Amino acid sequence: MPTYEPVRFAMVSPARWGRLLLDSVRESDKLELTGVFSRNQANAQAVADEYGGRTFSSYEALLDDDSIEAVMLPTPHFLHHPQTMAALQAGKHxxxxxxMANTLDEAREMQQLAQEKGLVLAVGLQGRRGGGILKAKAMIDNGELGQVVMAVGTHGAPLAMNYTEADWETSAEKIPGGPLDNLGVHYADVLEFLLGPVKRVSGFYTNKITPFDVIDAGTANFEFESGAVGVYTVQQVSAYVSQLSLYGTKGALHLKRFGQELEWQDLVDTQAAKREGPTLRNIEFDGPNPFTTGLQEELEDLADCIRLGGQPKVGAAEGIASLRLIRAIMESNDTGKAVMLS
Structure with missing residues (x-):
């Protein structure tokens, strides 16, 4: 049980993902939904009727309300910077x-203002909170994989196949990285969480399928400071996939469905593996699901930091690091050169 009064928060633009966030803390005794704002007032009222709180006629009116301590922004990416800056200026966590933003300069401005104001700034990268990812991290740190020499990841979903010209996701100005921003940023965070900082990255992307000026698919090669190498691919025009394989000198670990399933692959004789296939076994683990209890944990982490002090597990520094990596992939494509990050 918490030893503090619930943090009173407001939800801005509660669409599909915003509702998932609200579902995750519906029964939380650490957070209390106090306000809702959406440009679609009918949607805001429907959310308030279902989850509680009252509606506001504007974002400015919401920020002027002293009863609200924190705001949650599951909003279009290009709004993250101005909405966060306005909230911080108003004294809201x-x-x-x-x-966290479309550019590194914007992200750093957000970080600096939060520090100056003494406010908590948390970023929605819940992958590293998932039980499977945490189990993989423990196995790496405990030496069960030996020395990790290679990571191979892929992530995709047919998001862009349903876009229309009216959708903000079709504008490279509003979402510069396309699937790198929607999907790839998660694996950028998870890869560095598991294997440490990336030293060098090369990448390229393409836009051949949709009529919009956004990326359809991309790929990147990483060199980690540890000496490991990695390959990552992402797309938003084909079937759903989310898999990460980590290859070490003692065996390989395969994470499926964003770490919701783990498989261990033993080292076996090469010829036997060719004949009989790899030797795999499921690995049991506990911990949050990244799409349910993981969301609850990241929001309650925010509440703990507000009431008890401290920094969130995924704050501005982690948000900047993941953004830096996906923008380096784009820079490499645009310049035709590898990008050094350290």
């Missing part, structure tokens, strides 16, 4: 979804 902020939870902002990934990526």
């Amino acid at each position: 902020v939870f902002v979804e990934k990526p």
